Amino acid sequence: MGVNVAIANSHQIFRRGLAKWIESAKDINVVLECSDGKELLQQINEDLQVNVLLLDIQMSGIDGLSCCETLQKKRPDISIIILSHLSGSYFLKYAVQLKLHGYFTKDSESRDLLKAIRQYDDGEFYYEKKLKTKVEKIADYIRKNPDEDISRFDFSKRELEIIYLTAIELKSKEIASKLNISPRTVEGHKNNLIKKTNCKSFLGVILLAMELRLISMYGDFELFNL
Structure with a gap:
């Protein structure tokens, strides 16, 4: 057969x-x-x-x-x-x-x-x-690490915006101005993302998002209307 x-x-x-x-x-x-x-x-x-x-x-x-x-x-x-x-x-x-x-x-x-x-x-x-x-x-x-959660990450549009803008080297104040939110809110999102992804730093979050093809370094301004 x-x-x-x-x-x-x-x-x-x-x-x-x-x-x-x-x-x-x-x-x-x-x-x-x-x-x-x-x-x-x-x-x-x-x-x-x-x-x-x-x-x-x-x-x-x-x-x-x-x-x-x-x-x-x-x-x-x-x-x-x-x-x-x-x-x-x-x-x-x-x-x-x-x-x-x-x-x-x-x-x-x-x-x-x-x-x-x-x-x-x-x-x-x-x-x-x-x-x-x-x-x-x-x-x-x-x-x-047999008990580690294998569930995949569900990023919101706002989280992806912050990941992308950080990846192109904007500082938290610049990101806050662009998104009309406070710098403290930006930092809060970053800290939450580090915990959410179990990364050691925000650089790890950026690399993970790129690996998942959630962001790239080209063309994402149009994606987020930034």
């Missing part, structure tokens, strides 16, 4: 190419292709025979990480492999903590990904060689 694979990726050309490549392996079948998280959750029901899901993190509507959480409750029998251009420590940590089946970037070696697909039910965590050091450090951290 072979291994049944579902693919969720918003880039049609990449998704179709991936499906054709996977199906060139005679023992693997692509049974579902989805362009976003909403479609994925609608299509995967109890009757659909799926062994492995190749899932992108960044998708419109419902993102990949939210899909992981839902599917682990709805279809715990499906082995989920993240396949994304993102490889930041935050996403790897999330994948390890959720006990996903693997994490690969889009330039991974094909044989490594195929091995992970074929060994979908062995309980191992598969990843490409260049992620080895990161994964080992993350696994060690999780062993030492």
Whole structure:
């Protein structure tokens, strides 16, 4: 019968190419292709025979990480492999903590990904060689901090504005003037964000927001109407 694979990726050309490549392996079948998280959750029901899901993190509507959480409750029998251009420590940590089946970037070696697909039910965590050091450090951290909350961060628009404006080197007084709030309120937001994200400093908050692609250093003035 072979291994049944579902693919969720918003880039049609990449998704179709991936499906054709996977199906060139005679023992693997692509049974579902989805362009976003909403479609994925609608299509995967109890009757659909799926062994492995190749899932992108960044998708419109419902993102990949939210899909992981839902599917682990709805279809715990499906082995989920993240396949994304993102490889930041935050996403790897999330994948390890959720006990996903693997994490690969889009330039991974094909044989490594195929091995992970074929060994979908062995309980191992598969990843490409260049992620080895990161994964080992993350696994060690999780062993030492087993009770740490793995919930993702929900930043408000105001919090993102303050993160972004600090990232482009505006001081608290300048941020306060731009946002029509007091400097004390700005500092309060910063302190709350440090606690909320468990970072050691506000620089850590900025780096986390960039890693999550919540802000970039280009074009965000239009995003926030600043």
